[in-house]
Amino acid sequence: MGFEREAMQRQALLTPDAMQAADRRTIAGGTPVGTLVARAARAIFRILRAHYTRRPVTILCGPGQNGEDGLMLAALLDEAGWPVTLNLLDAGVMDESDTSSGLMRLLSPTGTFRPEAGTLVVDALFGAGLNRPIEGEARLLIEKLEASDASVLAVDLPSGIDGRTGEVLGAAAKADITVSFHRAKPGHFLGEGRRLSGRLFIADIGIVPHHDDTSALHNDPALWKQSLAVADGDTHKYARGHVAVVGGPGLKGGAARLAARAASVSGAGAVTYLAPLSGAEFAASQFDAVMVKPLTGPEELRTLIDGTASAIVIGPGMGHGRLASECLSAALESGLPCVLDADALTLYEDTPHVLFGKLHERCILTPHEGEFSRLFPGLDGDRLSRAKKASARAGAMVLLKGSTTAIAGGILPVLNTNGSAALATAGSGDTLAGLIGGFMARGIAPEVAAAAAAWVHAEAAQGAGPGFNADQLAPRIAAVLERLASS
Numbered sequence: 008m009g010f011e012r013e014a015m016q017r018q019a020l021l022t023p024d025a026m027q028a029a030d031r032r033t034i035a036g037g038t039p040v041g042t043l044v045a046r047a048a049r050a051i052f053r054i055l056r057a058h059y060t061r062r063p064v065t066i067l068c069g070p071g072q073n074g075e076d077g078l079m080l081a082a083l084l085d086e087a088g089w090p091v092t093l094n095l096l097d098a099g100v101m102d103e104s105d106t107s108s109g110l111m112r113l114l115s116p117t118g119t120f121r122p123e124a125g126t127l128v129v130d131a132l133f134g135a136g137l138n139r140p141i142e143g144e145a146r147l148l149i150e151k152l153e154a155s156d157a158s159v160l161a162v163d164l165p166s167g168i169d170g171r172t173g174e175v176l177g178a179a180a181k182a183d184i185t186v187s188f189h190r191a192k193p194g195h196f197l198g199e200g201r202r203l204s205g206r207l208f209i210a211d212i213g214i215v216p217h218h219d220d221t222s223a224l225h226n227d228p229a230l231w232k233q234s235l236a237v238a239d240g241d242t243h244k245y246a247r248g249h250v251a252v253v254g255g256p257g258l259k260g261g262a263a264r265l266a267a268r269a270a271s272v273s274g275a276g277a278v279t280y281l282a283p284l285s286g287a288e289f290a291a292s293q294f295d296a297v298m299v300k301p302l303t304g305p306e307e308l309r310t311l312i313d314g315t316a317s318a319i320v321i322g323p324g325m326g327h328g329r330l331a332s333e334c335l336s337a338a339l340e341s342g343l344p345c346v347l348d349a350d351a352l353t354l355y356e357d358t359p360h361v362l363f364g365k366l367h368e369r370c371i372l373t374p375h376e377g378e379f380s381r382l383f384p385g386l387d388g389d390r391l392s393r394a395k396k397a398s399a400r401a402g403a404m405v406l407l408k409g410s411t412t413a414i415a416g417g418i419l420p421v422l423n424t425n426g427s428a429a430l431a432t433a434g435s436g437d438t439l440a441g442l443i444g445g446f447m448a449r450g451i452a453p454e455v456a457a458a459a460a461a462w463v464h465a466e467a468a469q470g471a472g473p474g475f476n477a478d479q480l481a482p483r484i485a486a487v488l489e490r491l492a493s494s
């Protein structure tokens with residue numbers, strides 16, 4: 008089972024170009040552009056009033072339709088008795104109806120813009136139509152805004168953020184709230200865009216959806232919750248999936264044990280931890296629910312593969328020796344779903360093409376930034392496009408970890424955005440690898456397993472206090488899965 012179809016439409020991320028195509032399609036379908044602008048302004052008005060008490064509002068309007076949203080909002084706020092000041096970058100944005108509606112009296116020269124604490128500034132300078140770095144007068148306004156203590160509400164995107172990549176073009180001011188339309192844009196979650204967008208609201212303004220528009224999916228349980236349901240009734244442990252976790256020698260075993268613990272709470276029926284004797288003996292003293300087998304060569308792993316293993320997690324704490332590379336080859340030759348993390352990614356960092364030659368479509372590589380840049384040198388751009396290029400190069404799925412995690416190689420790339428600083432802790436990535444392996448062992452498709460695990464893993468760290476560490480993740484993952492199952 009793949010992602011849930013209807014949810015895919017709702018969770019679509021649209022680049023500004025795709026958004027403009029959707030806009031044109033909707034207009035061609037009979038909705039006048041003025042109606043869309045009016046709906047957009049009413050949506051902003053509603054969200055603005057829900058979050059701010061009446062206070063002075065300055066609206067910065069740019070030369071395009073983003074500015075028109077701002078003008079229309081000015082009229083609504085003015086009518087509702089809010090004190091509004093309008094700063095226009097280009098007076099040409101006003102047409103006859105604006106001048107006759109009395110908006111003229113709200114105008115103030117841009118040179119007088121002095122954002123103050125306790126006031127609200129609406130940033131409607133540029134949105135989807137931004138096509139070059141911001142300079143001159145517009146940049147001055149944004150820099151003043153960025154340096155101020157005023158509250159900021161951005162229309163569509165903080166002006167200066169590239170909606171496709173999240174990159175800052177010239178300058179951009181941090182918004183407390185961003186109101187965008189129809190669907191979120193990748194730039195709301197990538198690069199600086201995530202921090203600068205603040206709290207994101209997406210308003211429905213009656214744009215006609217079309218699957219061709221989707222460039223990526225915004226991860227959400229709606230996409231895969233059904234796939235996580237555990238079958239009721241007659242079953243036995245191996246039918247529910249059996250994860251083989253390949254660990255390393257004695258003192259390095261912690262990472263793989265964390266992976267095994269995560270696999271064991273994933274809903275899979277069984278987990279076997281394989282490690283050289285020193286690591287296996289210690290692991291046996293640590294585990295109750297996880298089976299432990301000593302590893303003297305790749306044969307023990309092959310026996311498990313020929314037996315009941317249904318997925319393999321390999322790399323955390325594994326080391327770089329001959330045994331490690333033989334086990335990695337055995338794992339990949341098996342054709343079983345396979346998660347490669349940590350040492351499995353660095354074993355071949357000098358000859359990545361050798362590794363890529365062994366991978367298949369049920370392999371998921373889970374690098375952090377450092378591992379990624381060593382395994383995929385020379386890839387630049389935003390996180391999403393780098394993950395896509397890496398996946399194409401490797402011929403496998405790539406999950407690039409970070410506060411926004413990008414997953415590429417499935418039917419559509421996925422951005423996971425519920426990550427927090429709590430996850431930046433030793434052992435967190437090993438836990439994620441184990442959870443993905445557990446889901447794949449259950450027969451869940453790789454792209455679904457990767458997306459579900461990224462979300463569940465990040466959700467398990469929500470609300471974590473300063474004493475949080477990766478040892479606490481597995482029980483918290485179990486609790487998240489229980490909540491999902493009963494919701």
Ligand SMILES: NC(=O)C1=CN([C@@H]2O[C@H](COP(=O)(O)OP(=O)(O)OC[C@H]3O[C@@H](n4cnc5c(N)ncnc54)[C@H](OP(=O)(O)O)[C@@H]3O)[C@@H](O)[C@H]2O)[C@@H](O)CC1
Pocket residue numbers: 026027029030043044047069070071072073074076132133134135136137138139140141142145162163164188212214
């Ligand atoms: N899509 C929808 O369904 C709906 C969209 N809606 C709204 O429309 C917005 C998109 O409108 P848009 O296409 O007019 O683009 P927008 O962001 O206003 O900017 C274009 C203008 O800026 C200029 N310009 C660009 N870069 C510049 C720079 N660096 N420095 C200086 N100038 C620069 C560019 O000039 P040019 O390149 O032609 O010289 C052009 O004049 C979208 O964000 C949303 O708010 C809603 O109304 C609801 C329905």
Ligand SMILES: [K+]
Pocket residue numbers: 073130131132133134161162163164165166
């Ligand atoms: K804007």
